[in-house]
Amino acid sequence: MRRIRVAVFGAGPAGIYAADTLVNDYPGAQVDVFDRLPAPYGLVRYGVAPDHPRIKEIVKALRRVLSRDGIRFLGNVHYGTDVKLSDLRHFYDAVIFSTGARADRWLDIPGVDLPGSYGAADFVSWYDGHPDVPRDWPLTAKNVAVLGAGNVALDIARVLAKPADEQLATEIPGNVYRGLALNQATDVHVFARRGPAQIKFTPMEFRELSHSPSIDVIVHPEGFEIDEASQAAIGKSKSTKLVVDTLMRYLEKEPTGAPHRIHIHLCQAPVAILGTDRVEGLRTERTELVGDGTVRGTGEFVDTPVEAVYRAVGYRSSHLADLPFDHAAGVVPHDKGRVLDMDGVMMDGAYVTGWIKRGPIGLIGHTKSDAAETVTSLLTDLPGIAPAEITDPDAILAHLAGRGVDYTTWAEWERLDAHEIALGAEQGRERIKVVPRDDMLRAGRSA
Known part of the structure; x- marks a missing residue:
């Protein structure tokens, strides 16, 4: 051979x-x-x-x-x-x-370049401690829009809504915890272009939204549309059925008065990010299902006041x-x-x-x-x-x-890995991720 x-x-x-x-x-x-x-x-x-x-x-x-x-x-x-x-x-x-x-897939709508409009990839890299992104993130917005109906959108909404102390048990680096501790967000609005049977959340992650006592999940009834094609999709896919069932439970549940809210908006397509010098709102067009899982615009527009927009419409x-x-x-x-x-x-x-x-x-x-x-x-x-x-x-x-x-080797990664685990053990956590590239190299080469 x-x-x-x-x-x-x-x-x-x-x-x-x-x-x-x-x-x-x-x-x-x-x-x-x-x-x-x-x-x-x-x-x-x-x-x-x-x-x-x-x-x-x-x-x-x-x-x-x-x-x-x-x-x-x-x-x-x-x-x-x-x-x-x-x-x-x-x-x-x-x-x-x-x-x-x-990279983030581009969203070609007016206002996408305004300060306060962010790509999902950059924010995910920040909260995951990627060494090649800035250490700080502006979290002054009280009302936030997240565009997208996949797990990345769900992750961003949850990270923004959950208090920093509830996330301290994870491997987040110190700079991320300090940034989240200053987070001003109280209301996070997640916008999906299509209906309940077309969103791409995985069932378990979607159910977990409500596990924080600090978060109410509010599904808005506008756009909660299930047509024949949706019923067929629910019948064919256990995952789709579980997501729709979870949406129904959220829709029927009374808010508890929790200090943070995640709002789910269905059948609303983003058409413009509003503002002059920075983000001041999001304009969406109501959509309707056309019978094959896709949607068309209705010509009815809704403006939602927000101070930040996170675009989770796909990677590239x-x-x-x-x-x-x-x-x-x-x-x-x-x-x-x-x-x-x-x-x-x-x-x-x-x-x-x-x-x-x-x-x-x-x-x-x-x-x-x-x-x-x-x-x-x-x-x-x-x-x-x-x-x-x-x-x-x-x-x-x-x-x-x-x-x-x-270049680094497997042996150096194992030393860095052990170092991160030891940092976490000092604070009763599983691990604390090292962020700066030089610090990663240094930890991997320490005896």
Whole structure:
């Protein structure tokens, strides 16, 4: 069996599942998993709300993969700056890109650039302690709008509505706790374009909104429309039925007088963010279902006074150096994971998996089948792939060092991990996340 070396760029679930599948299916494979951050786990560490420790349990499985023989983690390496595709092809038979989707999808409405209008990705990165975003976040708005009907919108609403002390039990860094302690929000309005059977909340997370004694969840009856197509969707999907049942319970429940409120508005599409020098309100158009799960505008507009707007309308992947990119779809063109150039011809030894491949859809578990398809393509193509010019596993390390790249290793991550857990233990918490990149590097290299 030909021994092969494969680089995976992106150490989130998609990349880690690809590495795991590769070493399982091809015992002669050695895989280096790179990431631009000093720490692994991608979306699980920097995209999942800190008060969802159950979801973060997936880290245990990801850790087992990265600890395997034949797999090596190399962090703090920026693709396109520290290494190029041509560099990687010197050292590896193939490269799998799993860089995900880090940017916010654009919302083309008037006022979107006003101060007080924020992309979800930036706010999530802040409260998850991402090292590359500012340490402070303005939280002076008392009335806030969140645009979107998915779990990210739900996470943002919950983080904004829940008092800081209730979130202190999580792994939030000190700067995030201090910022949330100054949060002025009392009313968070979540706007969904479609009806009850079309929103994309997962049932458990939606039910958990009411678990805080400080929050009343208020579902507004306007737009609570269930047509025949909605009834069919409820009948086909247990998840949809559970979400609609939860909406009904919230709709029927009397407010308790809690100091914070999350308002759910259905069938309202954002058309403009209002204000002159900063956000002063949100204008929405009432919509109605048309029988196939989509909606149309009714021409009736509603203005809601708010001082901040968070746009959680989806993520978008970014163009990677030396690779083609479909700017309309926000993905790398591919055939079952094989990267295709502008003429539709397969690029030698270049593959994609995860959101950079299929777009930012699906839950974390969906990346397994996606990774399996890409790895199958790679192994099928293997006889025709030009082999790496340099086969010494340490050659890439010398190359990075020669370019002054301060890369991190799995051993350094384990020390950083232990350091964060020790910081949390001092305060009776599971972990306290280290935020500044230099501090992460220093903790990983301390004896």
